[in-house]
Amino acid sequence: MPDEHPSKCPKLQFEEIDRDPGSRKQICVFPINKQDEIRRAYLIEGPYQPENIDYPYNDDTHRRRFQPSWFKSHKDWLEYSPSTDAIYCLPCYLFSKKPIGRPGSDLIEKQTSKELENNRLRLKTSVECARWLAFQACAFRGHDESLDSKNRGNFIELIKFTSTFNDKVASVVLENAPGNAKYTSPTIQKEILHILASNVQNAIREEIVDAKFCILVDESQDESKREQMAIILKFVDKEGFIKERFFHIVHVRDTTALILKNEICTVLSHYNLHIENIRGQGYDEASNMHGEWNGLQALFLKDCPYAYYVHCMDHRLQLALVTASREVKDVHQFFDHLVNIINIVVSSSKHNDELQHAQAEQVENRLLMKLRLEEVQTRLEGANYKQRSDAEGAYQVLTSFEFILILHLTKEIMGITNVLCQALQQHSQDLLNVMHLVSTTKSLIQELRDDGWEPLLASVISFCEQHEIDIPDMNARYTKGRGRYRRQDDDLTMEHHFRIGIFIVAIDFQLQELKYRFSELTTELVILRKSNIYFFIDRLIRLVLTLPVSTATTE
Numbered sequence: 001m002p003d004e005h006p007s008k009c010p011k012l013q014f015e016e017i018d019r020d021p022g023s024r025k026q027i028c029v030f031p032i033n034k035q036d037e038i039r040r041a042y043l044i045e046g047p048y049q050p051e052n053i054d055y056p057y058n059d060d061t062h063r064r065r066f067q068p069s070w071f072k073s074h075k076d077w078l079e080y081s082p083s084t085d086a087i088y089c090l091p092c093y094l095f096s097k098k099p100i101g102r103p104g105s106d107l108i109e110k111q112t113s114k115e116l117e118n119n120r121l122r123l124k125t126s127v128e129c130a131r132w133l134a135f136q137a138c139a140f141r142g143h144d145e146s147l148d149s150k151n152r153g154n155f156i157e158l159i160k161f162t163s164t165f166n167d168k169v170a171s172v173v174l175e176n177a178p179g180n181a182k183y184t185s186p187t188i189q190k191e192i193l194h195i196l197a198s199n200v201q202n203a204i205r206e207e208i209v210d211a212k213f214c215i216l217v218d219e220s221q222d223e224s225k226r227e228q229m230a231i232i233l234k235f236v237d238k239e240g241f242i243k244e245r246f247f248h249i250v251h252v253r254d255t256t257a258l259i260l261k262n263e264i265c266t267v268l269s270h271y272n273l274h275i276e277n278i279r280g281q282g283y284d285e286a287s288n289m290h291g292e293w294n295g296l297q298a299l300f301l302k303d304c305p306y307a308y309y310v311h312c313m314d315h316r317l318q319l320a321l322v323t324a325s326r327e328v329k330d331v332h333q334f335f336d337h338l339v340n341i342i343n344i345v346v347s348s349s350k351h352n353d354e355l356q357h358a359q360a361e362q363v364e365n366r367l368l369m370k371l372r373l374e375e376v377q378t379r380l381e382g383a384n385y386k387q388r389s390d391a392e393g394a395y396q397v398l399t400s401f402e403f404i405l406i407l408h409l410t411k412e413i414m415g416i417t418n419v420l421c422q423a424l425q426q427h428s429q430d431l432l433n434v435m436h437l438v439s440t441t442k443s444l445i446q447e448l449r450d451d452g453w454e455p456l457l458a459s460v461i462s463f464c465e466q467h468e469i470d471i472p473d474m475n476a477r478y479t480k481g482r483g484r485y486r487r488q489d490d491d492l493t494m495e496h497h498f499r500i501g502i503f504i505v506a507i508d509f510q511l512q513e514l515k516y517r518f519s520e521l522t523t524e525l526v527i528l529r530k531s532n533i534y535f536f537i538d539r540l541i542r543l544v545l546t547l548p549v550s551t552a553t554t555e
Contacts, residue, residue, distance in 0.1 A: 122172045276303070408459055
């Protein structure tokens with residue numbers, strides 16, 4: 001029968017082997033080479049089950065205590081500790097804390113460690129390949145990723161390429177990886193990209209700290225016809241440098257101002273960016289974005305009165321050019337014809353390749369539409385009736401004097417506005433310099449209107465003579481439409497139609513749009529320059545704060 005009181009077991013050859021389960025040392029604290037012997041000794045002695053003692057009651061209410069009869073019911077494992085008045089399980093004490101260290105356990109641990117190392121190398125390879133593809137803006141998936149495919153997509157092919165330079169990587173990736181741990185599935189790719197994106201967004205958030213910031217937002221449909229909204233942040237970092245960061249892209253179910261605002265607020269609040277710290281808004285001219293009463297900018301102004309709205313200056317120039325072209329019927333038709341001609345050419349890869357080959361030496365020096373017209377006619381002729389009809393119609397338009405005239409006029413206007421366009425797309429710009437370029441652009445266009453008709457007409461006539469295009473008699477009577485003469489109020493000549501109806505009108509609309517689109521900031525600058533001593537600080541600050549949102553990054 002076991003001893004009535006806890007004592008040191010004299011039969012054991014190890015010191016301080018305590019029989020009381022409540023006070024004895026854990027097996028893991030003994031030297032590892034002696035643990036099996038200690039376990040064996042405890043198993044020989046069996047569970048500690050003192051019977052002839054006074055078992056205390058647990059409390060005065062229930063008056064319960066340990067019953068020695070339980071030793072008979074659970075004689076193989078049950079132990080009792082007088083020092084703690086608690087029961088224990090001997091096998092649990094012997095085997096639950098640490099591996100028992102039986103022969104072969106070291107090999108198992110080494111094998112587990114090796115698998116862990118291989119898994120990490122395999123995952124690291126997938127992460128680095130995903131990082132490289134994302135940085136280069138390359139697609140991940142392939143059309144056929146099966147084992148017998150010659151091209152399994154960029155992601156898998158990049159892993160294969162990486163493995164050719166590293167035998168260690170080659171031994172653990174793709175076909176050499178376990179079936180459940182290849183780390184190449186689309187789900188794994190998306191998870192890796194999500195983690196990388198989160199790391200970038202968190203880094204941007206750390207850059208911002210508590211600084212004020214501006215938001216640039218634009219939305220557009222992707223190839224799947226889903227509306228996607230891009231969010232870009234501009235801020236001044238703790239070093240005093242202006243930073244611009246692409247922050248998030250969000251799928252939106254609708255493009256109403258309220259829904260867009262809620263989505264933006266959700267993104268900002270997720271990264272603990274407060275709306276009251278917004279100091280600028282930059283959108284396009286859509287009514288849902290810039291509306292004075294219910295637009296997105298108005299909704300943000302209600303929450304943050306200092307979130308000044310500035311229409312993107314580069315987008316203003318684009319709208320000025322597009323709107324002016326649409327206001328003049330002949331110019332608008334010119335661009336419709338131009339799109340139709342381009343569609344006819346690019347619809348056939350053979351025609352497109354032949355055109356590019358025939359004009360390879362002229363691409364740098366001549367416009368696409370200045371191709372040799374005979375070559376265009378030959379290449380556009382299709383194998384069936386519809387293709388021949390489309391080609392014939394395109395050729396008739398392409399060889400008309402009016403088309404060539406508008407082509408040259410458009411080239412002149414685009415050439416004048418190109419300097420301003422390039423300046424507006426700079427990340428950092430001098431606003432005064434921009435307005436100077438706006439003024440210069442308007443002056444040059446005005447000069448083109450006043451003195452540019454004769455040189456333009458001479459250039460068009462020279463081009464038509466070179467390519468054997470019919471030149472109309474400028475003194476002949478101009479008739480609207482086709483066919484026989486129709487009654488007209490004015491006795492207009494061809495020269496009047498081309499000069500007044502197209503040249504002057506197109507330039508006037510262009511000047512009008514430039515003045516309208518850039519008048520607001522021009523007014524701000526004029527007001528600021530009126531006072532040489534006492535500056536209008538509020539206007540100055542407002543103007544400075546609008547600077548970070550004056551480029552078309554989201555375009």
